[in-house]
Amino acid sequence: MPSQKLSLQQRLLQKLSPQQIQVIKLLEIPTVQLEQRIKKELEENPVLEMQNDLPDEEGNMQEEENPNDRDNEEFSLEDYMDEDDIPEYKLAANNYSKDDKQIDIPFSAGTSFHESMHEQLGLADLDEEKRKLAEYIIGNIDDDGYLRRDLLSISDDLAFNMNMNVTEEELAELLEVIQEFDPAGVGARDLQECLLLQIQRKRATPAAMLAEKILAHNFDEFTKKHYDKILRKYEVTEDELKDALNEILKLNPKPGGSYSNPLNKSNQVIVPDFLLDNLDGELQLSLNQRNVPDLRMNSHYMEMLKAYSQNRKNISRDQKDAMLFVKQKLDSAKWFIDAIRQRHQTLLVTMSEIIDFQKEYFQEGDETKLKPMILKDIADRTGLDISTISRVSNSKYIQTHFGIFPLKYFFSEGMQKDTGEEVSTREIKKILEECISNEDKRKPLTDDKLAQILKEKSYPIARRTVAKYREQLGIPVARMRKEL
Incomplete structure (x- = not known):
């Protein structure tokens, strides 16, 4: 039997501190998400608060002194605490409050594509059995509005899962009913059928009628743009063919995707992280801090800690737990404020070097003046790691006098x-x-x-x-x- 023994071994490991992780996470997010992140921190940490909108000389003086006062008492406070001053909430096995429980709050949402299909099915003149079959078909229609599965497979599924013997012909009849629903083209099995369903609902103009013939009988020539073959077959002029092609180009290849649902729309509003002004040839860079509040620590909680340090023998156990909780929140607030400050500094240093590297481009906005630039070039100039430059340039935008651009735009081989x-x-x-x-x-x-x-x-x-x-x-x- 092999012998067993214990031994001590020292190893040197690199490990990120919670503060460094916080800085990295804040560095990655753009200005819009930073505003939301700050609001979240303000809600969770009562020690953290926004600066007053109105300047207050006395309040400003106190705000400047608070971080230093707290730094001086950071270690002295620990000296005043006994080793057994452990808050009771840390000893509890189930340390959750009622606020931690997730409450499902109902909200009003728009009608989805499939909900609209079911609503239209309710208006169709079908008996109960056919209605169930139609619902099953609708369930197989994807978000683009296509029925990707063939009717034979659906017939087999109905036989195995619902014990219903339905022929392909019966399913095809129900599919024709569904294909009359809105939006036009829904329930199609391929692009050709989708476009045909839509063109058939248009007014029968000469251009629409020619477009229907092309889609029905010359779809392959249309997709490959063999227009000469189509001209010879139908003996039409180029202008007539062009009008027919314009009718086809107006059709929607994804009818389900165009369904209006305000909650599913992804209208992205770009908020620039940097503002660059060109004043008589001099470039001035600034951070966009319009909706990012200035933060400070609440002086009231500092006074509570001072009072505890002076009267620690005359307070109860509950008061000690409260003071330990306050100290934890003070540490968290200080780390967060420092992380925000470090984020601003890193962003400005990085963007300043990018502008200096591409100075000719930023002065004129001429794309031909854009020099080859990679992440390593800016990392060498700033002394920062390449991963830091990558985080800064990711999802960030700059507003210039000639437009708004993502930072990644300026990097090229x-x-x-x-x-x-x-x-x-x-x-x-x-x-x-x-x-x-x-x-x-x-x-x-x-x-x-x-x-x-x-x-x-x-x-x-x-x-x-x-x-x-x-x-x-x-x-x-x-x-x-x-x-x-």
Whole structure:
């Protein structure tokens, strides 16, 4: 049997303190979330409070003195406390208050897509059995409004799960009823059927009638933009075909996704974290603190601690527990205020170096002046870690005199021109975008031709690199850009 023995071993480990973790978390969030985070801290910590809106000379003096006074008493307070001064709430096994219990509060919400479908089903003239089958079909319709499962699979599910023998033909009849619901195109099994259901509800104009023929019989040619074949088959003019294509382009490929629900809309309002002003060529940077309140510690709680330190022998056990709780909240408030201050400082230092690095760009707003810049460049200039620069640049925006931009916009890789000059890849994408926007849409430029044009402009780029940049810009291939 192997022998067992105990031994001591010393190891040096790096571990983040709670204060450092708090700073990191605050550094990552943008201004909008910072405001919410501060409000949450104000609600949870009674020691923390906002500065008065009206200036008070005496109050300001007290606010300046509070942190220092507390620092001087931070250790002396511990000397006044006995070792057994442990609050009773820390000894309790179930340390929860009534406020900690989650209460479900009802609220009014908009009608969802599927709720609307069920409401319309209630108005349909169906018996009880068919209504159940229709509800089952609606349950298989996804949020985009499509029935992705085939009717045979649904028939098998009904047989196994609900012991209902239903044929595909019966389900198809019910599906036709559902496809008459709003929004138009709902219940379609593919894109072609979805567009056909919508075009059939339009007024029968010549353009709409031609569009219906194209969708029904030449959908493949339409998606591949083989317009010559469609022109020859229907013997129409280019203008007539263009009117029909415009009718198709007005249709919604995702009818369920367009359903109006105010709670599901993700209208993002961008609040800039930095404000940059150009005053006669001089750039002035500031943090956007419009909705971020200034914080301080409540002096009343400081007085309570002073009173305890002076009369510790004459207070009860409950009062000692209260004082320990207050001290904990004071520590938390001080850490939070320091973390906010450190966040502001780090943001300003990082953004100042980005502006200094890209000074020509920020003065003129000309994208061609944007230099190649990576996270390491700013990390070297600030002396901060690359991960810190990444956290600062993530989800942050700056407002300039020529627009609002995410900080990530200013970071890009570089390449050398034939002349040996180093340029940003963003400049190349800009030229690529201009070439495509000015091309003849009847004969769009292929990636090979785009690469040749860039080479003529002294940008030695391979065709696959052009394809990569084009995809990053969200631009389709030449065949899909073709127009009449």
